[in-house]
Amino acid sequence: DAKTTQPTSMDCAEGRAANLPCNHSTISGNEYVYWYRQIHSQGPQYIIHGLKNNETNEMASLIITEDRKSSTLILPHATLRDTAVYYCIVRPRPYNAGNMLTFGGGTRLMVKP
Amino acid sequence: DTGVSQDPRHKITKRGQNVTFRCDPISEHNRLYWYRQTLGQGPEFLTYFQNEAQLEKSRLLSDRFSAERPKGSFSTLEIQRTEQGDSAMYLCASNGGGELFFGEGSRLTVL
Numbered sequence: 001d002a003k004t005t006q007p008t009s010m011d012c013a014e015g016r017a018a019n020l021p022c023n024h025s026t027i028s029g030n031e032y033v034y035w036y037r038q039i040h041s042q043g044p045q046y047i048i049h050g051l052k053n054n055e056t057n058e059m060a061s062l063i064i065t066e067d068r069k070s071s072t073l074i075l076p077h078a079t080l081r082d083t084a085v086y087y088c089i090v091r092p093r094p095y096n097a098g099n100m101l102t103f104g105g106g107t108r109l110m111v112k113p
Numbered sequence: 114d115t116g117v118s119q120d121p122r123h124k125i126t127k128r129g130q131n132v133t134f135r136c137d138p139i140s141e142h143n144r145l146y147w148y149r150q151t152l153g154q155g156p157e158f159l160t161y162f163q164n165e166a167q168l169e170k171s172r173l174l175s176d177r178f179s180a181e182r183p184k185g186s187f188s189t190l191e192i193q194r195t196e197q198g199d200s201a202m203y204l205c206a207s208n209g210g211g212e213l214f215f216g217e218g219s220r221l222t223v224l
Contacts, residue, residue, distance in 0.1 A: 034212075043115070043204050043215030044156065087155060100146060100169070101213060103155030 004088045009108040012082075018075040020107050022088030025069040030092045033064060034101070035073045037084040044087065044103070047073065078111045085109070115139075117216035119205050125222045126195055133191045134219040138207030145188050146213065147180055148204040149173065156204055162188060195223045 005023040012018040024033065035047040048055055048062045050071070055062045061074040075082050087106040118137040126132050138145050143164050148156035159178070161169045164185035174180075177195075182188040192199055202218040 036213075041217070043117070043206070043217050044213075045115070045215070046212040049212075085155075100158040100161060101156075102158070106155055 004090060004104055006086075006088050006104065006107045008105065009110065011110045011112055012075075012078045014080060014111055014113050015077055018078040018082065018109055018111070020073040020075075020086050020088075020109065021070065022073070023070045024088070024090050027068050027090050031090045032092070033062065033068075033071045034089045034091055035060070035062065036087045036089065036101070036103075037082075038087070038106070039081075039084040047086075078109075080111050080113065083109060083111045115214040115216065117205055117207050117214050119203075119216040119219050121219055122217065123220050123222075125224065127224050128195055128197060130195055131191065131193045132195055132221060133189055134203050134205075134221075136188045136190070136205030136207075136216060138187070138205070139209065139214055140186075142207035142209040142214070143185065144208040144210075145182055146206040146208070147188070147190050148206065148215075150202040150204060150218070151200075159190075159203075192221070195221075197223045199223050 032049050032051050034049040036044040038044045050062045064071045085106040085108050087103050116139040120135045145162045147159040150156040158171050159174050160180050162182040165182050177193045180190045200223045202220050204218045206213040206215040
């Protein structure tokens with residue numbers, strides 16, 4: 001699987017947009033970009049995924065560059081409850097037999113009042 | 114609540130004791146995964162079941178670890194002769210062809 005690089009930590013003011021970057025310069029053509037987050041003391045939670053088009057759901061938006069070497073997860077109006085570690089993962093889809101996700105260190109987002 | 118249940122949520126044990134964790138996945142999900150997460154690190158894959166068949170095991174899963182999913186529903190993860198290095202959060206996830214749904218984990222502390 002392609003490796004991802006994320007900043008270790010970021011701060012965001014409550015109510016502002018949180019923009020979390022991810023570099024995946026070795027992504028291959030059949031790999032999707034996935035985002036999960038993990039709130040303290042909970043299991044990871046799926047947020048969104050995309051291949052090459054921008055995606056939006058009720059939780060977030062995902063912007064993928066045209067060359068697919070990087071992406072940005074956008075939380076449009078961050079709340080204190082969005083404080084979590086955010087993981088960017090690239091994987092083929094549909095999943096192969098293993099279907100496991102390979103988590104890196106993620107970005108620790110701190111939303112401040 | 115994702116629908117994936119894990120029990121117990123917390124376990125404190127002495128080194129050398131055996132411990133067992135249980136995971137109840139979302140009922141219609143045929144794939145079940147175990148991950149381990151140590152403090153400050155992302156989750157690491159341990160093993161994966163499709164129905165009752167254990168199809169993949171990580172090298173992290175030493176011979177003191179055993180996982181089962183006898184009827185293709187719930188799963189157990191047993192650690193024998195626990196060591197302090199086994200202290201971690203053990204996460205279970207299930208999948209029915211879409212995204213992974215994780216439980217809240219079982220935190221193990223080995224004294």
